[in-house]
Amino acid sequence: MTREDKEKYEFVLLPFEVPEGVEAIEVEYSYRAAGSGECEVDIGLFSPGDPSFPADPSVFRGWSGTNKKRFVVGRRYATPGYLPGDITPGTWHILLGLYKIPECGCEYEVRVELLGSERGEEARVPQPAGGGGGARGPGWFKGDLHVHSVHSDGDASVAELARIASGKGLDFVVLTDHNTVSHVAECLSTAGPARVFPGMEVTTYYGHMNLFGVRSWVDFRARSEGDARRVIEEAKRRGYFTSINHPKPDYPWLLGNEDRVDGLEVWQTVWEYFNYLSLRKYVELLERGRDVVAVGGSDAHRVAREEGIPRLGEPTTVVYMERLSEDEFLKSLRLGRVYVTENPSGPRLVYRARGGGAEASLETSRLLPRVESIEVFVEGGAGSVVLLLTPGGVVKLGFVDGDSSVVKASVEHSGDGFYALPLLASAEYPFDDPLSEDAVVRAIANPVLARR
Structure with a gap:
């Protein structure tokens, strides 16, 4: 060869x-x-x-x-x-x-x-337990949207993954093994304690993309932007959620089509691992008027024998659902009822916004005819600073002194195309260069958007 x-x-x-x-x-x-x-x-x-x-x-x-x-x-x-x-x-x-x-x-x-x-020795068929976790809700559920198992290059079985995830404080994980669907049946029939939703990581030689809600295989052999478009269109035709993974060094996304996907992985493994570049890409999409959902995932492979990074649950993607189920997960994901935090015990970051006689929140709708004011609610972020990224630049809302805080801001020039992206960051956040490698983020909420 x-x-x-x-x-x-x-x-x-x-x-x-x-x-x-x-x-x-x-x-x-x-x-x-x-x-x-x-x-x-x-x-x-x-x-x-x-x-x-x-x-x-x-x-x-x-x-x-x-x-x-x-x-x-x-x-x-x-x-x-x-x-x-x-x-x-x-x-x-x-x-x-x-x-x-x-x-x-x-x-x-x-x-x-x-x-x-x-x-x-080969003919024994694994018999997964029946069931599939509780259906409690409504509320916020903690998950990891990018995990691997023995069905690709991970070290944990589906059952082990469910047990270990629960022990870390996660309610669910999405199993996104590389270019295969051999895990799907086991995911659907594995009883908790954490739910395991089936996904697939489309792993090309020019970038990676997660699919959520997967039931059948999608051909991954994309070599061009045109090929990738066909993959995305086929995945969407089947009702799968499409999300570009880690658009940063090591495995960058080189296949375009950012305007066609549903989500972008803005946070993979610990924040300091080049995630500021993923956040830059996400802000570029917001500047173009795209409502792409920001998600996070650990990309953990060593789960049963954890060592180094990535680590399961770092970061944690927190999703508001009416109940804990795959259907509700996909519905809430498409609506952007999501914030990403540093780990299962990480800070909570939600908001309520008003404008044009309407109200928006992360739990309901993020769309307003115009944005006039926003309240950001933080829990567990002591010593951090709350800020908004907007088309006009960064807006500093205030410091979090204790375990919880509420900060408010009035917003000007918030017509069609406006966005306000809430971040919880370290106290040393570089406001003069908000998307630099020195900008250490602790939590990100999907933005409120002005749309006529």
Whole structure:
């Protein structure tokens, strides 16, 4: 495999024939640089059907990136990341993703074994507990909207994730494993103590995007803005919430379409990890008149054996829902009934705004014909400063002296297109450069918007 192959194809399909009577398929693969340089080749599997982009979800049987060098797909069992089911006779395809190919090229080997029966140790089907957590409400529910499990490159099972999340004070998490949906059934049938809502992280080589409310696979092989538009449109057609992830260094979003998505991850892992750049991107969208919902997510992979960062629940996305359910979560997310705080015990940041004879709040509607005044309510933010980001610049509302505080402000020049984005920040916040790396944020609320 050469650098030219990557530039031309990026994804390679290797066909193989499966005859009648096969009960399971076992795949092993390996790769290495032909000389020096970094080499990474991802792997997945398609069953009979058209595998070209964008492929129908019916042909998808799994994806594991570089995380698993061996996997099994059988009628009753599949390695996490892959889907069990009938082994249909016909032409199957190994999907190779040419993530990193050095100048010297890459050598690879794929071995496929067709099995007449499922091996005993592989044929045990995990039986998730029934149920799915309580339906209390209405109120504010704490969640982490970006988490991984053993179904991609995380270390926790779905059940472990539910237990550990609850122990940290979270009410729910969204499981967004990379380019797969093998976790969906288990999410839907896992009893708490925390709810686990199914999602999928569309992990391209040009940026990542979360989908919430997922039931079936969406082809992730976008290589251009046009490809990404097709992915977003298909996800929305199925009713999924689309949110661009961590638009900052390491894994920046290079596929455009910011005006077409529903949300933007403004806060991933601890704030100091370049999140000021994500906030800049979000403010740019507000300046263009876009009502994109600001969300946060830890991107935690090491949950069962936590070490370093990211850590589950840091940050925490707090959502106002009539009751704790996936339907209410998606409804409230689309309405922007959301604030993001540093951890499950982090400060609470909500507001009430008035203007044009109407009232808005984070729990109801964030839209007003014009914004004339705003009250911001803070709990647990002692020693912090409350401020608003607006088209006219930053407005300092006041300091939080104790465990709770209410600050008020009158607003001028608040016609159509105006926004007021509440932030709770460290006392050393640089008001002369409010979107700089020195601006340490403790909580963000989705903005009140003036719309005629």
